[in-house]
Every structure is written in C-alpha cells, then in structure tokens.
Amino acid sequence: MSLSIQADAAAALSSSLATGQRTIHAHDLTYSLLPPLTAGCPRTSNADISYPLEVSYDYAAVGSELRQALFDRRHLPDDILSWAPLLPPLDSRLGLGIGGTPLVDVSAAFRSNAPVLVKDESRNPTWSHKDRLNLCTVSAAALSGAPGVVVASSGNHGASAAALSARVGLPCIVVMSPGAPALAESFVGAYGATVLSVPRDARWGVVKDIVDKLGFHPVSNQTTTHTGHPFGPEGYKTIAYELYIQLGHRLPGAVFVPTGYGELLYGVWKGFEELRLLGVVDSVPSLYACEIGSRAVLATALAQHRPAVTVDFTPTDAYSLATTTGGYRSTHVMNHTTGRVIGVDDPDLVRAQDDLSGQGIWQELSGVASVAGLRTALQQGDTFDGPIVCVCTSTGLKDKNALRYEAIESAPDWDTLSDLLRRQGLTVA
Template sequence: MESSPREPEAVPYHPARSLATGQRSLGDPSVRYPLWPPLTAGCPRTADGDTVYPLEVEYDYAAVPEDLFRRPAGPGLERWAPLLPPLAAPGLGEGNTPLVPIGGGVHVKDESRNPTWSHKDRLNRVAVSAAKESGAPGVVVASSGNHGAAAAAYAARAGLRCAVFTSPHTPPAVASFVRAYGATVVTVEREWLRPLVRRVVEEFGYHPVSSVTDTAHTGHPFGPEGYKTIAYEIFRDLGRVPAAVYVPTGYGELLFGVWKGFHELTLLGRADRVPRLYACEPAAGGPLGAALRAGRPAAQVPVGPTGAYGIACPVGGYRGVVAVRRSDGAALAVTDAQLTAARAELAAQGMWVELSSAAGLAGLRARRASGAAAEDGDGPVVCVATSSGFKDLATGTGTYPATTPEWPAVRELLRQGA
C-alpha cells in the first residue's frame, strides 16, 4: 500500500548576524538608547514643543566584514545584513533593482522591480522583522498605497496579522492589492489614520510600521535602514559615487536612507564623499522645502490638488532636513505637468511608473532647464523611481473602443503611432 505524500516541512528562517548596537536621537546624537524596543514614537528626551525627533540605528562599523562590498550581488537584503537591524523575518527577494541608463549621464534606479513593485519593500523587510523579533501578533500601518501593500505582503510572509488604515482616495487597484494578502483594511478620512493606528497599538499590541506622531513625522527607526541599501547598490553598480541623486520625497524617509547609505560608505573608507541629494516634492505641498526655508526641523503645510498622491504630505520630519543639509542639496518643487512629462519620458524608455515616482526625473529636468544642475559637477546622476504605474489613481479606469478590423483603419492607426 502506497503511503500518502507528506507535506513539506517549513524551513525555519535564520537571521544573518547584525552589527546594530543601539538607537540614537537625530535631534541630539549624544542621546542613546538600546536597540530594543524600537522607539516608534520618536525620541522622548529630545522632543521640543511640536517637534518630535526620529531615531536612527547605530552599528559597530569596526566589525564590518572587509569583503562586504565585494560579495556577489543577489536579491534579498540578507546581502547587507551586517549593516541592517536584525532580519528576524523572511524576505521576498527585495532589492538589487536595476540601474537603467537613459542617456546624458542619467541613470534611473527602478524600485518598481521590488516584490510589491515599490521601494517600500525595503523598509518593510526591516520593520516587519522588528515586529517579529518583538513578539508582536501583527503590524499596523497608515498608508495611501505602497506602504500598506508592502506591509501586508511582508506580514503575511512572516506569519503576522496586518491592519491597514487607508483613505477613501486610495486607487481601487491598490485597495484590491492590499486585501489580496489577507490584511484587514479600514477606510477612514485622513485625520483619523494616526489616532486609530495608535489605538490598535495600545489595545491589540500590534507593532506600528508607519509614523504614529501628528505634528512631525518620526516613523519606524528601523525603516530607513532598509533604504540605505539603495545607496550601496548605486555605488556598486556605478563603481563610484554619483554627482547627485534626485529622490521623490514625501515624509523624507527614503531621502534620509539614501543619504545615510552614502555616508556610511565614507565612514567605512569606501567613498570619499556623499553625493548631493535633491528632495523632489509636489508643488501642491512641500513640507520639507518649507522647513528648510524657515530653518526649522519640520513643518506643516496645506496640500492642494495633485495626482502625486503618494508624496503629497502635509507634515514633514527631521530626517529630510538632515539629508539635504548634510549633502549640500536642496528641496525642489515639481508641478503635475512636470511630473507627467517625466513619466512619459520614462515610459518611452520602457519604464511605467506611478506619477509620484517620476518626481526624481522631473526635478532633474527642471533643474537642468534652469541651468542650476551645472553646480553638481561632472559625473553620473541618478534619479530614483519609486513605484509602478499600476499604483496610479487613473490606472484601470480608462476604456478603449474596439478598432474596426478593416486593414485601412488598422494601417492608419499604425501610421499615426509612427
């Protein structure tokens, strides 16, 4: 009698060794905390009025393996485990996205090639790992799209529950995407997002992987550490530090992560400088630009109508200020018309991106048109493209009439396309 086939046994995930040693306040780097627990509500000792400062992770840089940056490339943040917080949850092959040259010394770091088609996968690999390591039963996130989808996917992979609070304006395609991973999705107006996230943390013990503060964005202290790996990969693929990096910017976590990655390369003696970083915000808002102009650590601004919903943020955080100032960069405001032109340019190169995702290239094109880009000096320039065009507000809403099958009509369409 034949035996019935056995179910395959689950292979336990063994995290690679991390050299993370603790957390420190960005408001006052002399203020330090242990690595656990992650201080997801910002630094309690350096908060100043309405401003709450985020934290960053410290490492034992002297113990970084000498061959770390010579190891073969491969998907998954495990490749960079010594310079990341503990990766206690399994991944999905995130990272190692292509750096695509588009002419004129410009390269596009295409983050839409990640498992859930956005840069948020890098953040959620480390933030969901923190939830797993902390013993939380689940994660909770407030998100308009990309963050919620990535959190839901990585929570599912880690065997954790996930609650996503989102606004009624989330694109239908993205709403379906988040639900596909089994997340509990709660749709409320924007002003209720963070209060409800905090309530879930208090009552259910879920681990927050998005910001829980209202007046200044803090976010998860481990999150931007995942974004550092973008800088590592750019440096590896170019073989040098670029002249400048143009980054779509909402709350500034991605911007800070890219800055920190290049900064660490200088600390480790791999590079001699950090590239200039340009935060590319929608002209309809722009809290980082407002904070820099006012000389403040963070600012709140009204947000007007824009199709770049993914980076249309009313509140900023100190991380973005740090990245711009320490890289001698700037905050750039881009209009929807400039974003649309940049998205079309990327599509003509074979990359279909969300409107928000085109902000980096839009900022570069505007800066070159004004002649200011000459200040960056010689060398390659990188524009980060953050997510797929699948995430856009208008995706899946258009209808297209059938074409008459007669050859003259088909030929005319082909002629028009040429």
C-alpha cells in the first residue's frame, strides 16, 4: 500500500466509529474491519449457505452532542459524508452528489388512510440507489490499495461501480449477462469500464477468476447464496436517517422496499434499528419486502424456515429484481419486522409505473415494486399509522421497455392536428 493510500485510509478511519465486521446471524462472531470478508462468514458458511457480515460500530461513542449534530438538524446534509461516524471508512472523493434524495408526495394516486410518499433514488449521480452502496464498497477498494474493481451486474450496480471507480482512478470490470438493455451496456461503458457479456450462470465464476488472478476487489456477490459486500448495505442506512429528518423527526408508518437479494431492505432496516439503539426513536417502522411474485425467493425461504433458497427461473421484465437466489439479509429482516413480503409481477409493475408517471416521476420497472406492493397491500385491506414511504430505486431510462412511448406522427396543418388531438381526448375549440 502506497504512502498516500495509507494516509487516506488513516484519515477515513479516524472519522469513522466502525470497529470491525460481525456475522449478521451471530454477532459474537467478529473479525477485523479490513479486509472486507466478501465470501461470507468464514466460521459458519458452507457449500449450501453463505452467511453475510456487516460492519459494527462503537455506538457508546455517539454521545449527546454527536447524536444531536447527526439527527437533530432541520434539513438534509449537503454531503453524505456527513454521516461518516456511522459508516465504514470512506474515500473523501466519493461523496459528492450521493444521497439527499427528495421525498415526493404521490398521495393523489392512491386511496389510503395515510399520506403516500416516494423516496426517489433516481436522483443519485448514476440515477439509482446503488450509488449509496458503492460509496462504501469502492471506498473499501481504494483505501485497501486494490488494483481495480470487479462487479457482476444487470445494469444499475455496474454503472454505479464504474462511475465511482473512475472517480478514484481505479479500473473497473463489469460482468453482464446477455439480454440487458443496450442503453445499460452503453451507460456502464461510458465511465471507462471494461464491459464483458457472459452467460448469466457463468458470471460468478468469471468474477472469481478476476479476483483470484488479478487481485481486483469484488463489490458484488461471489457465493452460492447471496452474501455480497459486507460494507455495501451500510450505505443504504442513510435512507433511514434521511427519512427521519425529512418527516420532521418522526418515523414513517411503513416503508415499502423493492427486494431482490435484500441488501437495500437490510440497509434501510439497520438504519432505523440504529436510530432506536442510539435513543433517537423508540421503535422501528414496519418494512414490506416487495419481490417478484412468480419467483417468490424470499417468501419461499420464510415458508420453508431456511436462511436462503434458490428457485426456478420465470420470465420478468423487471431485470434488476430478477434473481433466482436469495440471501440471509432479507430473511433476517422479515423475522425482525411487523411488515410482510408482498409478491408483485409485471402487470402490477407496469400499472405502478404508469401511476408514478402520472405524478411526474418516471421509474424503471424494478424501481416501482414498492409502489406495486403498496397498492396490493391497500387492496388487501392494510391500514397504516403514519406516512407510507415507497423507496423507488432507478430512472425509467434504464427500463427494458423504455422505448414503449412513441411520438404521434402528424402533418403540420391545423385541420389534421385538431382531428388528431380530439382522438386523444383533448378538447379543441
């Protein structure tokens, strides 16, 4: 590790209260903070299940002054790095523009007993929530002196990893599978990443080879069940912190979260749990995991009382949630919340996408799973105490069917135009 990297790492460590890594299902199994254990807990993982780790912190060091500085402010911080005490060591070059996403009232689109608000994560630098995760994972790569970053991704994760790697001067390899939108491949490549297209089932082997042979830092999963990077979900905690401030220093009644592997779900839950642990709030809101219903990865694991399962492939255009493999993070959350799992499929997602478009928000199909899940919950008679938040994760520009909207061709004369507009339901004098 060069002297400059050592100095950067020392500065990042000095601002973070992170103390190490611990296994999520057994907090007594602890490890040093670095290097990140991306293959899961060495003592409990096996060929069938890889148990993920998380970052532990010296919560006792968060005294009243620091707690007040972090959580009593009236407005969101301009820079996500201001949460540094409760995040793993961060590279100071990476915080610009990440987080601080708006909370938009879309109650008009619903018949609900409580306000409905969208946390619009498409406002991050690469237009998705993944920037919060990669703030932490790419920081780990840069501060540990890795020669590069590698990620297996259908689009959002790869674009974010590529962009943030470019910002710190690290080469990035993104392993994608055929069938991703052409725009997604171009978006990833625009940041200078090397984009490889390989069969979906071969992606993990390719990532492992790049890690083993080139020493690149993996910022996505490389295990049989989903383990992922132990630092990644720490970035998602900041969504919970922001919601607390945006709602006027109170908790939402419920939070609906698009769920594939469960990293976002776990991060949001952990953020609220930390607020409770630190004495900022006295409870944690209900979390609803909204997954692809025809696959039911999480619902199946819970029904079978298993930490994670792999299910059969079924087609869906929601490619960002199109996993057939689960992870322990999501089952852990659902065993510690009063919320539930809601299955949604493509027709539900298209309707939710149109609902939000009518409110001026265009989201990727996967990104509106939370909205589709809320609609299902309301139809099933659920009621909520306090505002309902739907986390929406990515811009509609990344959708597989982003080009389904087309301009109407018309001659420029008024007679033709007025006739066409009438057929569109518009009143023409």
